[in-house]
Amino acid sequence: MEVFWFSFNAIAPLMLLVLLGVVLRRIGLISESLNSGVNKLLFQIAFPISLFYNISGMELAEFFSLKLLLFALVSIISIATLLMLIVPRVLHDRKKCGAFIQGVYRGNYLLLGYPLARNLFGEAGIGPTAMLLPIVIALYNVLAVFILEYYSDGSTERIRWSRIIVSVLKNPLIIGAVTGVIFASLPVSLPLVLDRTA
Structure with a gap:
């Protein structure tokens, strides 16, 4: 109990x-317009700043875990691969397979995983979760393009990997997390006024 x-x-x-x-x-x-505006504000500004602030104050060596990283990568890739084998046998409209597979394997890591880690493990849960976030989001984006393209015409030849890389690098969440990692590795700290603002 x-x-x-x-x-x-x-x-x-x-x-x-x-x-x-x-x-x-x-x-x-x-309203719908307010919802759209708030979503953009959160995704482009609030969440990246929160990630930067949480990661920049960490001891990176304390929170980085190669086992956890490999577990996350292998789990996501394995689930996506299994779905690519199973879903076409159940869902016979090929063009719907890509969207269906994305809906299953792509978890809401930031909105649910991040606060859930804090609720379960306290401040100790934030570090490992934040460290994984840029890698998981990058993998989600790469898999999404690959799967959608594959089920649109059965080929992945048209995939422009350069565009995928650029879109990943321009993702505000990844920018916030990576900037936080860089800042945390430097022998500096946030000015007091910025620390209190964040």
Whole structure:
């Protein structure tokens, strides 16, 4: 029973926030345009700054785990590969397979995984999760393009890897995380005014 309540207390706050969003949308306090604007603000500014701030204050050697990194990469690639083998046997419309596979393997790492790690493990959970984030997001993007292109015409010859790399490098979340890693490796700290602002 103790395990149940521990898990409940970690997951319930996230579910309550989702429920709050549904209620606010139903009563008209959140419009489609506001929702779109807030999403852009969070994705392009708030989340990258949060990632930078959390990572820049870490001891990188303390949180980096090669085993965890390999586990994440192998898990994601294995799930995507299994889905590419199974889904076409169940879903016979080939053009729908790509979108379906993405919906299954592509977890909401930032919005759910990040706060869930904090709720389960406290501040100690933020470090490893933040360190994984740029690598996981980059892998998600590469797999997404590969899978969608493969199921659109059965070929991956038209994939422009240079465009994928540029889109990954321009991703605000990756910029925030990588900048945080670089800053954390330098013998400097944030000025007090910026530290308090973040």
